[in-house]
Amino acid sequence: MSRQYKLVSCTINGKPVEKMVDVRASLTDMLRDDYRLTSVKKGCEVGECGACNVIINGECFNSCIYLAVWAQGKEILTLEGLAGPNGELSDIQQAFMDEAAVQCGFCSPGFIMSAVEILEEKRELSDEDIRKRMSGHLCRCTGYENIFRAVKKTMLKRLGKEKEAEAVTHCTLKV
Amino acid sequence: MYDIKALYEAESAEHAVRLLIEHPEAQIIAGGSDVLVQMREGRRAGKELVSIYGIDALRGVSYEADGAIRIGSLTSFSHITRDPIIQKHINVLGEAVDMVGGPQIRNIGTIGGNTCNGVTSADSASTLHAWDAIVEILGPEGIRRIPIHDFYIKAGTVDLRPGELQTALIIPKAAYEGYYGHYIKYAMRNAMDIATTGCSVNVKLSPDKKIMEDVRIAYGVAGPVPMRAPQAEEAAKGKPAEETYVKAFAQAVLEDIRPRDSWRASKAFRQHIAVVLAERALRKSIELAGGEIHEQTV
Ligand code: FES
Ligand code: FES
Numbered sequence: 001m002s003r004q005y006k007l008v009s010c011t012i013n014g015k016p017v018e019k020m021v022d023v024r025a026s027l028t029d030m031l032r033d034d035y036r037l038t039s040v041k042k043g044c045e046v047g048e049c050g051a052c053n054v055i056i057n058g059e060c061f062n063s064c065i066y067l068a069v070w071a072q073g074k075e076i077l078t079l080e081g082l083a084g085p086n087g088e089l090s091d092i093q094q095a096f097m098d099e100a101a102v103q104c105g106f107c108s109p110g111f112i113m114s115a116v117e118i119l120e121e122k123r124e125l126s127d128e129d130i131r132k133r134m135s136g137h138l139c140r141c142t143g144y145e146n147i148f149r150a151v152k153k154t155m156l157k158r159l160g161k162e163k164e165a166e167a168v169t170h171c172t173l174k175v
Numbered sequence: 176m177y178d179i180k181a182l183y184e185a186e187s188a189e190h191a192v193r194l195l196i197e198h199p200e201a202q203i204i205a206g207g208s209d210v211l212v213q214m215r216e217g218r219r220a221g222k223e224l225v226s227i228y229g230i231d232a233l234r235g236v237s238y239e240a241d242g243a244i245r246i247g248s249l250t251s252f253s254h255i256t257r258d259p260i261i262q263k264h265i266n267v268l269g270e271a272v273d274m275v276g277g278p279q280i281r282n283i284g285t286i287g288g289n290t291c292n293g294v295t296s297a298d299s300a301s302t303l304h305a306w307d308a309i310v311e312i313l314g315p316e317g318i319r320r321i322p323i324h325d326f327y328i329k330a331g332t333v334d335l336r337p338g339e340l341q342t343a344l345i346i347p348k349a350a351y352e353g354y355y356g357h358y359i360k361y362a363m364r365n366a367m368d369i370a371t372t373g374c375s376v377n378v379k380l381s382p383d384k385k386i387m388e389d390v391r392i393a394y395g396v397a398g399p400v401p402m403r404a405p406q407a408e409e410a411a412k413g414k415p416a417e418e419t420y421v422k423a424f425a426q427a428v429l430e431d432i433r434p435r436d437s438w439r440a441s442k443a444f445r446q447h448i449a450v451v452l453a454e455r456a457l458r459k460s461i462e463l464a465g466g467e468i469h470e471q472t473v
Contacts, residue, residue, distance in 0.1 A: 004181060023182040026211075046212045047280060059253070059282045065211045066283065067177075067204075069184065070228055114278065136277025 010071045012037070013081030027063035027071055028052045031078060039079035039109035043138075050137035053110035054078050060117045060136075079109040082116065091157065092116060095150040103141035111137050115151045124159055127152070177211060178220040185227050188313050188342050194225045196315060196338045201225045203340055205249060205288035208280055233287070233342055236260045242348035243309075248287025248341045252299075253278070255286060265346060267356040271302040271375065274360045287341045290326070291333055300327075300401035301375040302358050304393035307350040314339035327400040353379045354389070357459035359452045372434075372448050376456035380416060384466040387416050390424065392453060394432060404431035407453065416466045425454035 009018040012035060019034050028045070031037040031054065040063055043051030047065040054063045055077040082090040092115050095101070102108045111134065118125060118133050125133065130151055139147065149168055156165035183198060185191035195201060201223035204210045213219045227233065233249040236258040244260055252272035255261055261269045275281055275289070275298045289299045290310070308323040315338045323344070326334050335341065356377025373395035379388045390411040395401045407427035414420040434445035461468055 022176065024176040024179045026177065029176060046215050047208055047276075047283075050277070050279060053279055060279045061283055062279045065208055067182070067207065067211075067226065067228075069182065070226075072229075133278055136279045 006069050006072075008069055008072050010073060011075045013077060021068045023067070023069055025068040027054070027061075027066040027068050027076075030068035030071065031063060031076070037078045037080050041106055041109060043106065043110075048138070049107070050110040050114070051107055053113045053137070055113055055117060058117070058120070060114050062136075077113070077116070079112055082112070092119060092150070092154045095154045096147070099146045099150040099153070101142055101146040101150040107137055107139040107141075111139070111147055115154065118151065119155060119158055122158070124155065124161075130155070177214050178217075179214070179224055180221050181223045183223070183225045184229055185225055187230060188227075188233060188340065191225055191227050191230065191340050192313060192315055192338050195340065198223050198225065199337060203227055203291070205291075206251065206283040206285045208276070208284045209288060209292055227340060239345065242352075244346040244348075244351065246286055246344045246346075248343055249285045250287075252281040252284050252286065252289075256281070264351045265302075265306060265356070267358050267375065267377065268299070268302045268306070271298045271358040271360070271373070274298050274358075286344060290323070290344065291335065291341055292331070298358075298360060298373055298395070301373045301393040301395040302356070303344060304401045304403055305356065305375040305377055305391045306346050306354070307391070309345040309347065310341060311343040311345060312339050313342045318342070320345070324403070330399040354391075355379075355460050355464035356391075357456045357463065359456050361448050361452060372440075372445055372452060374449065374452035374456050376453065376460050378416075378457065378460040378464055378466075380461065380464045380466045384464065385415055387411050387414055387420070387461070390457065392424075392428065392456070394428075394449065399433075399435075402432070404428045404453070406430040411457070415469075416461050417469050421454060421457050421461075421468060424457060425450045428453045 004023045005020045006023055008021045021030055028040055028042055031040045040054060041051035043049040045064045047062045050062060052062050052064040053060050056074050082093060092112055096108060096112060114134055153165045153168050183194045185194055204224045204226050205228055210219060233247040235247050235250060237245050239245050244264060252275050256269035256273045275284055286299055303323050309320050310323050310326045311318060311320050314336060328334055354377045356375060358375040361372045376392045378390050381388050390408050392404045392407055393401060407424050410427040411420060411424040428449055429446060432449055434442050436442045458468060
């Protein structure tokens with residue numbers, strides 16, 4: 001049968017863009033195939049793992065279960081949009097490296113976008129709240145503690161709490 | 176790419192009704208966190224879809240003229256949790272839907288989608304049942320409103336006729352004023368899991384906080400559809416907020432519920448959990464209502 005297309009205009013990483021999109025495409029398909037934003041990973045493609053997570057109008061969504069046509073008029077932020085004008089890493093990306101929160105890296109863009117959503121709120125979350133807000137992601141490598149530390153440290157640093165950030169060291173695991 | 180035969184995007188609720196009539200085979204897609212996943216699994220592959228996700232008029236929480244709380248069917252779980260009207264009057268609903276899936280799922284998942292799937296494990300279902308929610312439905316003949324209890328027909332089936340879509344969930348003023356409630360989800364994991372049993376209880380205490388003027392309790396996953404426990408409610412109504420009556424109430428739920436054996440949990444285990452959750456949720460509700468549970472004086 002004849003394929004159905006729709007013109008989708010939106011803002012991606014601050015830039016207004018527009019393309020004809022197959023209505024069957026997920027937002028992951030559109031971001032990867034049409035815009036070459038390959039930080040958006042295809043993990044489970046059923047909304048379970050968070051590897052495809054992006055920020056739409058300030059909120060996190062798994063782009064694999066979001067139709068590309070719904071992006072019409074929206075503001076989308078992917079990991080690529082975090083870097084500075086000369087490709088400098090953002091603080092949260094640097095923190096992921098410093099804390100060894102990245103091993104194979106497949107989950108990292110998704111986790112980092114959830115972290116960005118938290119950081120943008122500019123308030124201090126409890127450990128429990130950070131864990132809860134990051135709970136929509138699976139990581140097969142790191143065991144999560146390093147990721148948790150990277151997020152907490154960056155949150156504290158952005159709030160000007162350098163000393164507290166340095167004090168975040170190892171296992172805060174609650175049993 | 177999804178295996179979608181054709182996609183029709185509705186611009187308004189009325190437009191959605193027209194599209195559904197024009198394409199009788201089409202299924203409604205709201206946030207898509209269930210429909211798209213089922214499509215991926217092949218269960219709904221090759222179907223036509225009517226997308227209602229773009230209808231902003233179906234989003235948000237507001238008061239109706241008579242003080243009822245109106246929750247647009249497309250309101251996402253996270254927006255319900257953060258909504259000041261919900262926080263003020265039915266905070267327990269915000270807490271319940273804050274336990275659905277993970278954070279990203281709570282941003283895409285809608286309360287309407289959650290109820291229209293007719294799944295009993297939906298975290299919103301028991302609380303909406305326990306608060307006497309009314310379902311608003313728009314169809315070719317106009318608007319109709321029915322109690323949520325009647326909306327659920329059987330497992331996986333709700334009362335939506337050809338050309339109809341759910342537009343809002345309404346909590347009448349009489350159903351929320353003076354009530355305080357608590358929801359407990361029992362599941363194996365905290366995140367990304369569905370409930371083994373979900374129990375929502377609320378209570379209205381007498382002005383002196385000593386008598387339980389009204390008690391309502393509903394379960395998800397205790398039977399084929401979300402259900403109230405009328406015998407337990409009867410057992411507690413008008414009784415003092417005391418240890419004995421709280422316990423008697425919890426025991427009485429066994430006369431109402433029909434849990435089943437499944438790979439998630441056995442029947443005996445579910446019955447046990449149902450009693451424990453009923454008791455805990457009522458205790459918490461009484462506490463939230465400003466009451467104190469007195470040990471019975473012998
Ligand atoms: S790829 Fe989207 S959640 Fe796993
Ligand atoms: S670093 Fe490998 S999956 Fe997380």
